[in-house]
Amino acid sequence: MPNIIDTTEMVKKVLPIIYVLDTSGSMSGEKIAAVNEAMHETVDVLKDISEKNPDAQVKIAALAFSTGSRWITSENTLEDLEDFVWTDLVAGGTTDLGNAISELDKKLSRSELLKSEVGFCIPVILFLTDGHPTDSYINILKNANKNNTWFRHATKIGIAVGEDADQEALARVVGNSEAVISVHDNDTLKALIKVASITSSMVNSKSRTSSDTNNAVEIINQTMQMLPCKGVTLNKSSSSETKKTDNNSSDYTIIDLDESNW
Amino acid sequence: MISNYLIFNQTVLGNSHKRKGLPCQDYSLSYRDSDGKFLIFAVADGHGDRRCFRSAFGSKIACEVLLETLRSIVNDVDLTFLETLFNDKKKELDFFYKLKLSILNRWTENVTNHYFNNQISEDEIVKFKIETTKGLTNDEIIKAYGTTLLGGLLIDGYLILIQQGDGHIFIFDEKGNSFDPMPIDKNCVANVTTSMSDKNALDEMRHVLIECKENIVACLMGTDGVEDSFSSLESTSNFYSDLIELLLNSYKNNEDLQSNLITNLDYLSVNGSKDDISVVGIVSKSIDKKLLAIYQSKKEELKCKQEINRISEKLNSMNRKLSFLENKYLEAKNKLDATSEKFDETKNQFSDLKKDYKKRNTFFSDLIRSFLLSTYDEFDHKYKELATEREKNSIVFKNAKKEYFEYKKVYDGLEKSKARLEKKYLVLTKKK
Structure with missing residues (x-):
């Protein structure tokens, strides 16, 4: 019999995690510092998790938007975690969310950002903003949802920073008000970015049907359970209360990475 | 003509399912008509989502329904009718509309019956965290059996193929080329699939009718556990060409085909997708050494190209x-x-x-x-x-x-x- 085993080359699928980060003027100071700090730390944690995930290999992209948008990571490829370096973001300018969505629409395809010899899991896109969009994003969003299957099916999560964040706009972008988390202090913001990234890498490598919209909600629910700090609000009518724990510290707690979690 | 084709099917339990104590949610079958008139093959992949807690039954029922429906075509339809479909698009669409409707109606009826004859067990409630206090809605019942379905009928020089959801079909021609004849379902991207349980399943279900003379030497298909083990569809196609060689050698050397298949598919699941894996298909006994050598050379070329792309x-x-x-x-x-x-x-x-x-x-x-x-x-x-x-x-x-x-x-x-x-x-x- 021919030896299929010898000729078989087997690989993990790629799970893209894409960060879409508001770097407008209102993010300056402690907020952007918290984002920068979180991104440095998140990569280290994700490296560890990705190695233990038998289903998928996490790769990263990051898009910053203020007056216009620009890729922090390579424009035409997702980056391996081992090749990822975070260069600190500086805040300034307006909040051109529509421009960022248009850029995502342009790049989310097998000939651009998702060009690879390896198959893909559906991407996770984390949108983070503290303000109101300053450009007209609604038609751009409609087009992206209509024409770009990757964007439409992507698991999209919104992080609304502070009281002034336009939660309605975020809910519209992620397609589900339950997929938006509000965060009210910088320590929690830091923890949230890390934990949401971790849960995304765990949940989104599982297969699902095209009519399901619950991956984002599952990620958020798991994030809320894992988050060791207060100051987070779920935008969910049934559970719109601030998560409180006995532990007031915002320090990152060790997450059980036992294989059974996968 | 039909006697010139080998037919096979094999399903193995996924490595991750073994580890988690989950049942095999794939199902496959192959059927050779006792009068040697036709061949039918089907494969289905029940969804892994916990809300699809009866998907192992859903996939089995889907394959059985396809077998039953395609057999009824053979009995009910005049075969010269199939020839007329090639030149009449409206007639073709009408024929396949009725065929798909029949498949979906039978599947929905059978899974609903299965549900009411087999109430949710304590074990299922615990394992799948099912909320039963309000009872399940009709939609939730159908969803519980959610599955994909791929299959085909080979009869008298015609190949009818049906597909709902992800997975790929590979047709191999006499020149060593392979291709997927099925139209693309844009909603099957990455690990997202359409399903037999979708409300618009009738619109989503795809079909293709192919004239199958000497030009087609094999038609193989599998659940996504196969293609998820490889880096690209070209690599998956190479796997299937290896499978063709395995089948022919097992046949010629009188080896135990099922056992050879199980060994290889188990290995694939452990080292590849970790998922349940099923393959089915038909392979012509006319495939010679020259054609097998073409497959090998294509494989070497592809391996080199992929390595370049990967770097x-x-x-x-x-x-x-x-x-x-x-x-x-x-x-x-x-x-x-x-x-x-x-x-x-x-x-x-x-x-x-x-x-x-x-x-x-x-x-x-x-x-x-x-x-x-x-x-x-x-x-x-x-x-x-x-x-x-x-x-x-x-x-x-x-x-x-x-x-x-x-x-x-x-x-x-x-x-x-x-x-x-x-x-x-x-x-x-x-x-x-």
């Missing part, structure tokens, strides 16, 4: 960090050079001062001596400070240099490998 991808991924590390290294170098220059300057000034101080020490008044001494101390302090700074910058520089050159070495090595493979690929394609 290119890695180089792209490394580009930004390489330039980041280079800048960091150059900055550290410039900083060290500047500190060293300053240090050397101070060192020389200090040395001159020392000589001057020694020479003049005896001739000057206490006041001047005191002034010289304080200048001396000041220089001494500055000298020591600069020495410390230079040492610190030197360590930073060494580390940055090491980090940059180590990373660059990997990058350069990959570039060399890519160039070597590109040459090899040229040779391979020229040979062809």
Whole structure:
């Protein structure tokens, strides 16, 4: 019999995690510092998790938007975690969310950002903003949802920073008000970015049907359970209360990475 | 004609399902008509979502329904009718609409019956965290059995193929080419699939009718556990060409085909997708050594091309960090050079001062001596400070240099490998 085993080359699928980060003027100071700090730390944690995930290999992209948008990571490829370096973001300018969505629409395809010899899991896109969009994003969003299957099916999560964040706009972008988390202090913001990234890498490598919209909600629910700090609000009518724990510290707690979690 | 084809099916439990104690949610079947008139084959992949807790039954029912429906076609439809479908699009669409409707109606009816004849068990409630207090809605019941379905009927020179959801069908022609004849379902991307349980399943279900003469030597298909084990559809196609060889050899050497299949598919699940894996298909006994050699050469060519692409991808991924590390290294170098220059300057000034101080020490008044001494101390302090700074910058520089050159070495090595493979690929394609 021919030896299929010898000729078989087997690989993990790629799970893209894409960060879409508001770097407008209102993010300056402690907020952007918290984002920068979180991104440095998140990569280290994700490296560890990705190695233990038998289903998928996490790769990263990051898009910053203020007056216009620009890729922090390579424009035409997702980056391996081992090749990822975070260069600190500086805040300034307006909040051109529509421009960022248009850029995502342009790049989310097998000939651009998702060009690879390896198959893909559906991407996770984390949108983070503290303000109101300053450009007209609604038609751009409609087009992206209509024409770009990757964007439409992507698991999209919104992080609304502070009281002034336009939660309605975020809910519209992620397609589900339950997929938006509000965060009210910088320590929690830091923890949230890390934990949401971790849960995304765990949940989104599982297969699902095209009519399901619950991956984002599952990620958020798991994030809320894992988050060791207060100051987070779920935008969910049934559970719109601030998560409180006995532990007031915002320090990152060790997450059980036992294989059974996968 | 039909007797010239081998038919097979095999399903293995996924490695991750074994680990989690979950049932096999795939199902497959193959059927050879006892009068030798037709062949039917089907494969289905029940969804892994916990809300699809009866998907193992859903996939079995889907395959059985397809078998039943396709058999009824053979009995009910005049075969000359199939020929007329090639030239009449409306007639074709009408025929397949009825066929799909029949498949979906039977599946929905059978899964609903199965649900009401088999109430949710305690075990299911615990394992799948099912909320039963309100009871399940009709939609939830259908969803519980959610599955994909792929299958076909080969009869009298015609191949009818049906597909709902993900997975791929590979047709191999007599020239060694392979292709998926099914129209693309845009909603099946990455790990997202359409389903038999979707409300618009009738619109989503795909079909293809192919004239199947000597030009088609094999038709194979599988659940996504197969293609998820490979880096691309071309690699998956190569796997199926290996499978063709395995089938033919097992047939010619009278080996136990099922056992050979199980060994290979188990290995694939453990080292590849970890998912349940099912394959079904038909393979012509007419495939000769020449055709098998073409498959092998295509495989070598593809392997080389993929390796080149993979290296290119890695180089792209490394580009930004390489330039980041280079800048960091150059900055550290410039900083060290500047500190060293300053240090050397101070060192020389200090040395001159020392000589001057020694020479003049005896001739000057206490006041001047005191002034010289304080200048001396000041220089001494500055000298020591600069020495410390230079040492610190030197360590930073060494580390940055090491980090940059180590990373660059990997990058350069990959570039060399890519160039070597590109040459090899040229040779391979020229040979062809």
